[in-house]
Amino acid sequence: MPGVPSNKACERCKKRHLKCDETRPKCQRCTNAGVECPGYVQTRKFIDQGASVRRRYAPYQDSHPKSHLLRDAETTGEHPNLNQSGGQQIAGSGQPSTILSPADWRSSESNQPDTHSPTQSRTNSIKFPRINAVNLMTNTPTETVSTDMTGLEQPRSVSSRSAGHTPPNMSNATSPLHQGIAHGFRARPPSSNTGTGSPSQPSERDEFQDIFSELMTGTEHEIAFLIRHFSENLGPWLDISDSTRFFQVYVPIRAINDPFLKYAIAALAAKHLGRMKGIKSPVGGGMFTSPATMEMYPNATQVDWFLKATNYYYLATSSMNSSVSEAYTSVSSSAILESPIQIASRWLTLQSRNSSFLVEEPVANTFWKKTENILAASAIMIMCKIIDEPGENWQSHLSGIRPLFDSLLQLRGSASHALHPFPQGIRAAFWNFARLDYLGSYINRCPTLFDQGNLSLWRAAGISIDDSGNLSLNPEVTVDKTLSQEDLAANSLTWLVAKVINFLAESKKSQWEQLTGHSSSDPPSPSPATAGSTPYPSTFAWLKLSFDFQSWFERLPETFRPCLQLDHPKDISKLPEVIYLSFPEIYYSLTSCAATMQQYHFGRLALSLNRPPDAVSGPSTAFDRLQGYRELMKETDYRCREICGIALGRPQSAARVYAIPLLFAVGQCLENPEERQIVLDLLRGIEADLGWETGTRIQKLQASWDQR
Structure with a gap:
């Protein structure tokens, strides 16, 4: 004092x-x-x-x-x-x-x-x-x-x-x-x-x-300031494929009665403010009217927001540990160091020992609501971890999500809702985990943590897949009738892109085995997500994925069409000279559609660059192979232009935060120095505007370009 x-x-x-x-x-x-x-x-x-x-x-x-x-x-x-x-x-x-x-x-x-x-x-x-x-x-x-x-x-x-x-x-x-x-x-x-x-x-x-x-740490004003910042700026990141806006609307309301939700929200908001150096980007603010008191914070740019984020993360972990086990009188240091996924798994393990209570409707509703809150807090705390870490570390924070949701699926099957999908909050958390799972897997070139062959899990998450693995985008035939057409299409694409990532992981393993002379039974052993699949990706698997992508694209609703597109935008910063940018600018009315179409072109780009050789139907002459390379370059150039065009259209932040691995993939395909500079500027803009770490991706791109 x-x-x-x-x-x-x-x-x-x-x-x-x-x-x-x-x-x-x-x-x-x-x-x-x-x-x-x-x-x-x-x-x-x-x-x-x-x-x-x-x-x-x-x-x-x-x-x-x-x-x-x-x-x-x-x-x-x-x-x-x-x-x-x-x-x-x-x-x-x-x-x-x-x-x-x-x-x-x-x-x-x-x-x-x-x-x-x-x-x-x-x-x-x-x-x-x-x-x-x-x-x-x-x-x-x-x-x-x-x-x-x-x-x-x-x-x-x-x-x-x-x-x-x-x-x-x-x-x-x-x-x-x-x-x-x-x-x-x-x-x-x-x-x-x-x-x-x-x-x-x-x-x-x-x-x-x-x-x-x-x-002010922990005071009413600071908590209100951070929760409002989360609801306005960060909640849409987690609701990118959820039109009901569970994280943006329902989670702040449930945080009134659940301290771990409140502290998890405060931790992510404080971490983001630390990355943004204490500056809030205006959201729907007027130019004349004054902000509300809860929108302002005294001396905001001089506050150590990272320290406050650490405090709130500690409190969130402590409160979650106390909530999942009434036997805890004081939380040990080892329990505090547990990841939120581990805490949620321990909670489900305790509940699965006696699942008979799920038959009674009031008790079951209380259980599922608490499970929703725990998974929502886990998703928020994981995003709090990865916002300032390189993509190579993302998947490490998701360790344990597969057995966690397997336990949830088992509990759901033991109740009377066996054919019903997961509740709203569990679905919203699942798709956030699944999206981060395949993005982190792509950066590490490893299989996804979720099993793409467990169709019961993906059906419970809300998408419609038959026993042959064929998708349906018709909301009337899906298990979950509350999903909009946009949500159904976006979540279905997440499942498709995850299959492509596993296909790439199998291709990498196949190349490793050919170079080292090891058989498929030697290390590296197949991951649980790909166990039982064909050890060497075949042309049939590639064609099946390409057909699924094309079928998905042809069944899209009208909202997935861009409402604005400049094919040859002018660089107005260099007027009166007339200089045209290398990429178009593409704008979608819905943020979820912009992010989904970026991921679609990314999946098609990955498939095009990783087509396995076919000794039977492949090109037989040098000219045929040259023609195949030309077709591949046209396909690659088109997909890169679409991904960069959507990014240059500057969609809402919810679409930009998930574009970091996609722009990294595009940068590896480009040869023109001007186009490369545009990709670097897009990555730097994401970190400057939204606080996400992109420096590692920029360094890797520049290092790969220097080697060429």
Whole structure:
């Protein structure tokens, strides 16, 4: 908590070792000497000695009435009774004092000499040492980072409401762990300036805003701010193929009664704000009307959002562990380090020992609703993990999803709903896992975790597949009547693309066996997802996949047609020169359709580049092979143009976040330097706009291009 000033003399008297009369705003000794008084600098210390210190200094509020404190709380959007948290009073030896109100700060700043500019008073840095704690979110080593206290957010007033809110920049700051792991911090006193001008020191307002934002961890305002940020910006990522918007609408409502859902949402929102340096992109905001209080956060760009994300992830894991087992009185460290998939599997294992309760409708509904909430929290926490990690690590966070959903399928079959699909929340979580599964599998060139041959599982997830593996896009014949045509088409394509990824994994294994001379029984052993399949991909399997893709495309509803397309867009940044871009711009009315069509062209591109040789019907002459290569180049160029064209149309963020592996695949096919630069700019734009890590993909592309 803040302490009293360590020295009240002005800077000139301190340097000359003279007794200062401490007259404000200028001391009388400097005035009599005919020199400009440099002013007073208050060096404060930050301590945390528990409730005893807060009780000791709590009564000192006589110099500022409560009306000032209430006005300050309304200005910052927080509760007025902050003295309960121990962060309001200024503690230390000597005469007690209180935090100044914004009006007092403005008056004190106006009384300062002209040499004390507001910019100079905010340029000093405060270093916060990071507490040594288990970092559950990132692999960043503990260190001390300097925080530049610039870009202070001004208090909310009538003029600022009319002008709108301009988010300032943020510096990557580290601050202590307040909730869940540790609490308390100490700031290094700023060093005085020995130059001729006035010393550059952080103002009291800067210091208070920084302390205030730290004390807001877990408060009602911060939770509301993060949950709204999730619902507006991040929920659509998880609802890309769910028109009912389970994550965007239902999950925040269920978070009211389920703490692990609330903390999981807060963890992902805080992690995203950390990646975005504390800046929120406007969602449907007006240009004149002011934002709501829950849309703003004091000093947002100076907050260590990564630390808050770690706190909330810890709380989400602890709450989920306590929820799945009533026997837990305190959560052990080993249980906290479990992945959310492992926690959900343990919950289902406990429930599967006695599944007779699923026959009773009220009890069964309670069980399935809790299962929905646990899987929703797991999907959110996994996205919180992978948002800043390279694609090679995505699949490691999904380990265990196959036995988890096998257990769910078994529990569903033991109840009276054997022929019914999974409930809404389980389906929404399943398709998020399935999408990340095949994208991570493609990057690692390995089989998917989900078994494509388990047709009962995919039917329970909502798509219609007959026993021969043929898809149907007619909502009337599907098991789930609530799915829209767009959702059914998008989820069916996910199943098809996952089959292509397994086909590529088998092709890679076949090439490895041919190069090393190992038989199919030697390592690498077939994965569970492909056990029992043909060890060497055949032309028949390739043709079957190509036929399934074409059939899927021909049965699409009208909404999958682009409503806008510029085949030869002009580069208006280089006017008056007329320069045309290398790719078209394609725009879809529905975000899910844009993302689905990108994945469709990606699947066709992967199939075209990995057609197995056929000794019987393959080309027999060199000219035939040359013609085949030309046809392949035309197909590759068309698919790459479509994928990049949809990306250049700048769809909503829900479509862009899943395009990283797709653009990486396109970049490996391009030869033109201008086209390569467009792909790099698209990848950099995803990281800059949405916070997803793309640097690894860019480095790999540049390395592969340098080798050619």
